Amino acid sequence: MEEGVERGASLYAATTLRYSSWLEAALSHGEHSELPADLTLYRVVKSDPPKPEDFLSHQERGIDPPNDDPETLRSHTGVSFWSTDAQARRILRRPPRTPRYVAQLEIPAGTELSIEGEEGGHYNIWGATPEELLALVVRVVRI
Numbered sequence: 001m002e003e004g005v006e007r008g009a010s011l012y013a014a015t016t017l018r019y020s021s022w023l024e025a026a027l028s029h030g031e032h033s034e035l036p037a038d039l040t041l042y043r044v045v046k047s048d049p050p051k052p053e054d055f056l057s058h059q060e061r062g063i064d065p066p067n068d069d070p071e072t073l074r075s076h077t078g079v080s081f082w083s084t085d086a087q088a089r090r091i092l093r094r095p096p097r098t099p100r101y102v103a104q105l106e107i108p109a110g111t112e113l114s115i116e117g118e119e120g121g122h123y124n125i126w127g128a129t130p131e132e133l134l135a136l137v138v139r140v141v142r143i
Contacts, residue, residue, distance in 0.1 A: 035115070039107045041081035041123060042088035048101050048140040052130035055079055078116070078124030079133065081105070085141075087121045092143045104139040 045054035058065070058076045065076040082088040088102045107113075114126040125133070 035107055035109050035111045035113070037109050039115075041083060041105050041107065041125075042085050043079075043081050043103050043105065044088055044091050045101045045103045045140065046098075048142060050101070050103050050134055050137055050140060052134055054103070055130035055133040075124055078126050079128070079130075081123045081125060083117070083121035083123065089143055099142060101140050101142050103137045104141075105133065105136040106138045107136055 043055070045051075047054070053061075057079050063076075065072050082091075085102055085104070092100050092102075113128050115123055117123045
């Protein structure tokens, strides 16, 4: 990651209070930390069962960022998740409207990764391979 992008990235407040102090501490150090409690997140995927390519960041999929803002560039390198099934389903209203799915992931306490949460229930995760994220899927629902 470019030095300017790293320096310009801001920290987000967690939407769930039980994670906010952990997120603040983990992000202020810029390193992976252990998750303090189990966390359920949701991601839109293209197939059931999901494939590793369903857990790539926009950057890894070759999608250009919408602008050069440092926060946007940093977010572009993370894998996007939602805190509720309903939030993930809202994404499915956008084109293309091909059959898609919502995968539910259960991330156990003690998992080492970097996670940032924004108001509105959106999270980005860094530090896990697509295969590691795929292994955390516990349920997939066709939408």
